[in-house]
Amino acid sequence: MSENLHFNILLFHWPTTKPIFYFSIKETQGSHPIHKYKWSTNILKAFPQLNNSKIETIYTTFTTKSKGASGVKIEMHGKELLIYKQFLKHKLRTYFKEKGFVVSKNFIKDTQVWVPAKKDTHSLYKPYYKFSLKIQFAQVSQLPELIISFDGIAKVLKYPISEIEDTTLVKKTIYKNTVFNYQNLKNPEKQDFYNSLEFNKAYPLLNRDLARTYNLPQSTPERTNKYIKYLNYISSFTKAYLLTEEFKKIIPIGNNNFFKVPTKFVKYIPPHKGKLEYANKKTGLFPKRELGKFKPYRRPQNPNIKFFFIYHKSHQQKIKKLYSYLTKGTGKDTYYQGLEKYINIKVKLSNQHFIEYQNSANPIPEIISQLDKKEFDHNNVQYAAFYISPFNKFTPNKEHKMVYIKIKELLLKEGIVTQAIDYNKMQKDVESPKYYQYTLHNISLAIHAKLGGIPWKLAVTEKKELVIGVGAFMHQEQNRRYIACAFSFQNNGLFRGFDYFSENNKYALAGSICKKIREFSEQATPNKVVIHFYKDMSNKEIKPIKEGMLKLGLKVPLYILNINKTDALDIIAYDKGWSNLMPKSGTFIRIGNKKFLLFNNARYNNKYSDAEGYPFPIKISISSPDKDAFNDANIVLELLTQVYQFSRLYWKSLRQQNVPITIKYPEMVAQLAPRFQGTIPPHAKDKLWFL
Template sequence: MSQELYFNIITFDLPDKPITFYLSKEKIGNAQKLYKTKFPTNIEDLFPGIKEENPDFIYTSFIYEKEGYLPLKLNLKEQPTDLIKHYYNWRIKKFFKSIKKLVGQNFVNDNQIWIGNRSYQNKSFAQYYKFTVKVQIKEVSEYGELVISYDGMAKVFKKPISEIIKHTSTTNLNKVVYKMRLLKYHKEKEFIDDNTMAYAILNNDLRTAFNIQPEPKDDSNKYISYKHKIDKFIQHFILSEEFKKVIPVNNDDYLPVEINRIGEVADESNDLVFQNGVGRNPKIDFKNLKPLNPCQLDNVHFFFIYHTSYAKEVEALQKLLEDGTSWYKGLNIYAGVLAHFDNNVNIIFDDLENPLPQISQGIKDFKSDPNINYVAIYLSPFNKHEPNLEKKLVYYKVKEQLLYKRIISQVIEFDRFRRNQHKFIYDLTNISLALLAKLDGTPWQLNVKPKNELVIGVGAFKNTEENIRYVASAFSFKNNGRFNEFHYFSKSDVKQLGGALSDAIYQYVPTNQIPEKIVIHFYKDMKDEEIQPVLEMMDKLQLPCPLFVLNINKTKSQDIIAFDQNWNGELIPMSGTYINIGPKGEYKYLLFNNLRYNNTVKYPSHSSYSFPIKLKISSPTPEALNDSKMIRKLIEQVYQFSRLYWKSLRQQNVPITIKYPEMVAEIAPRFESKEIPPFGQETLWFL
């Protein structure tokens, strides 16, 4: 059954006739500020010599006559894309404001429209659905394009902030609704004249302060629910006659994906090698086909770190790991980890509120045998949503202290185990998988022939408490997905990052000779100053091989996706499908990675319905991008590397070259030393 793919895009016509904008060099009253990259192409007709003057900004009231602003006729189709987008974004915002809708902006200035959910009944909150209307110009068609996306739900307190601060500090406020405006409370407080009319938007800090539980996780098909919501939004607003007067929509249907934009990875890219054969779905095949390489380490000893009151649960957990339950037959049979539980070295604490001093002392006093490989199972009294930062940090400090003792650890939330013992089997499978990987086993591997190529992954994690982005690099992935070591940077230091990238190449070449190609998977667009040290090192080592940089982003819901209208109504495109979403000369793609294959009749239940990731491929030698076979190979490699995630049996859509460094960058900054102990640079301790 062939796919019928559609973008979440509604197209509109750009005007054929000239229109008149009103412009001024000075800001007079309310106006839109235009940066010089947005200046009209014929701006010299209005302001002779302005290009030589080179001001950073001019101002416009766009199509409205205004005192002090001069008219300029222009053909919109011939103007800078950024100017056209600015103009249409301005018109869209004005339209939704005129019909009394809340309008905010995302970080790239696309309009986000908040639509109240009238059917939501709650005495404390009003609920809003958030939709983004992103303007594109001739990206995937010959028209203007509106990318319509659903960004999730927001809740707004019904009591004003003047009331809720009786119960919590204003430090917990972030965004508020004030007189039909979305404002950042701490940055835009000057616009709030009356606190009895300002209403806080629920955020994580307020959720904690008022002890409000997170929304339950929804494992249903999000393609269906997502499309249902944008269908209603489009029908009600975008296709209305009033909106069409503002934006001349030219088709009431979603934009079909042109066939020449669609590609598919090779079918064998889905293959994973296990001990007893080739499979595709680790959830099934890890149990049936057995791990490729069981734990190779000698003398593996497990011990527990737990509170005195947890003794009964520790005993039950040990029995599950040793003997298993139902179809899970224990660590050894299920995951190939032969281990002895040494309860003589358990670390037991009695202070539930402040366990760290006793745990730290226990680790410090731990007498390890150099012939034994130790694994600590820490039953944590605190869960991942713990609001108290000191308690939350215990997890990280215990991990760090154990690493300095060359001890691998696995943390299990005590409450989760206690509540779910009867159905803990699914947790046990993921725990066993992660433990095998941490103990240098190989759960499964890509079914590829070894090649001499170097893949470097750079990921990042933003710590919202500190508002600092931490960067980590996973170096020297081989083409089968095995890694050599990790490096970590305490901050996004361009010089340090560039040095580490070039050092990875320097370390690789003497052992492996000249690679066929060097590939960098980067979590964002790579700047010139970040890539320059790499080029200098390649020049120094006289490497003739091409260098490719792949910017890999998890697709945000505010962005372009695609649906398949021809598959059982489930809408999810086939795994391995990639779509060119860039204009000519740009190598930008959507890549779908899920569990729908050629022969899949129905999507597996309890599986993730991942949205696609976005790729952008570039090279310092642009001619290298002319090789369409190479482009496909690079996309296939991203696809395959996403199938090597060993923390969970659940299918992921992000390659480990990005995901693993991101995990390191989330944990390592919490370490007291701010560094990863040497032992941790050679193992997958963070899984």
């Protein structure tokens, strides 16, 4: 594979002489705190009184001399390198603030610069382009490295806080060139800032609540090539603001070009590792082309399937056309032949279970009332409901969003799987069967999986392994993160069950993981246990799992893979050898010690359809509490191949995903389940109702 790969990184020089930083025990004007985890041997020699003291912070004015401060020559390694990084970040912030830019921090505390749009095209808000600057040392080269990333667009209202009646809707706000949270001003320092605030000069960032107040539509995800847009943004920013003689005085950039990925850092997962198996041992790489032709790997266990509609009375005419498509297909010059033919099952319309509601704003009471009067033959029949929603999934209205979730929960307790269909989208799309057929393909796929079928599985599996996925979703209105586990007993990726917890319930999480390890080890001894985690896993989280394995006598290595999306805020790579820039599927690049970028997509050569999308890579770090876990030279390739394979088992859409289902599925559960009024029924914990 001939690729011309580059990082979004500029290299800069080490200092020609070791800088001298000035430190003091007491805080002085303009000084910066240095926590004790950064105290080097040289600092402790300069301040022997720090040994065995309760002091946790000293202060530095960096290269500026100050009265009573002690100078320490800074080495470019170890703890002092962390202080040097703090110095460079301070210089970055100061430089851009002095230029009049809004300067903030992203969620990983790197410097974020907001560049106002040159064209002011909206009457209600002004767009700002957000760029992050991250400093790291000798991770992919022998030099200091500056990562430039594009973090998206912030929309800042043109109305100041002084003109906003309900300030409870205000969250992040710009005042002068600072970003702050208007609702988080409790500590004394923030109170002083709040008291100095001029309301007529403080402008809120547009959020969902404010957008609803000003009748602004919520933006929908873009389907364009993200690589091209991303590279254009960071290239323009870099040329305009970083490749100047003035900027180079603070960050001495050497080469003006983004750093080419060293060949030794690039490896590939063979395409055949992503092969999928359908019915009758048919295999392929592209479900979009193959599922209808080869048919699903396994049908739902229940051979008796009936479906019905839940809809508003005004939906009737469009539902008739939808029903025609589901039963007869979309007709001439299209590929969708109907639900039965496409996913190879027998289904029957259950007219007596139709539910028509009158109140579109709150249909729940009507649905409950009608559902109570209907009889279901759950002993013999599996039911599926098509809920025709009057609200689209991007609605900013919380009450409207909750209608879908309440219906989902209501039917789940009845043992009925639900497929929601956006009526506003459907009523337009059903008139264009050539276009709507693709939506029907995805609907049919999801229904098949929800009913307990297996659309496809991995064709290439080598070892018996237990893979546990832990994902999360932050609920903004509760300001609380929930986590969930999805389990697969073998490397074929077949789903077996899940639980979910609030993030702070680490003991329940460890107990659930240990239970699954025990259940698996009773059937077969795994070669290893692998956990895919949504963040870095702490020693406190790992310890009870290892203890549980030891109690079971399971002496096999435990591997932890921290899997992150890289849509922004961090390192990516792109292929200058291809006009669309996205590296080929299966490419993985080392970006640090056991840290990698992995590209999961549908590009196997230069023939590529835009409809497949352009997903960014995922960032993976691999660790293990076992000393000899990495003795096998092939283990990293095995673990990354497993992630690559699990990204091909997403059954909500035929489009290739970049995130494995071990992270994606738990995230979906954690997004829905905390909003349920009750708990998830036991019978639903091994079903894919959340697709």
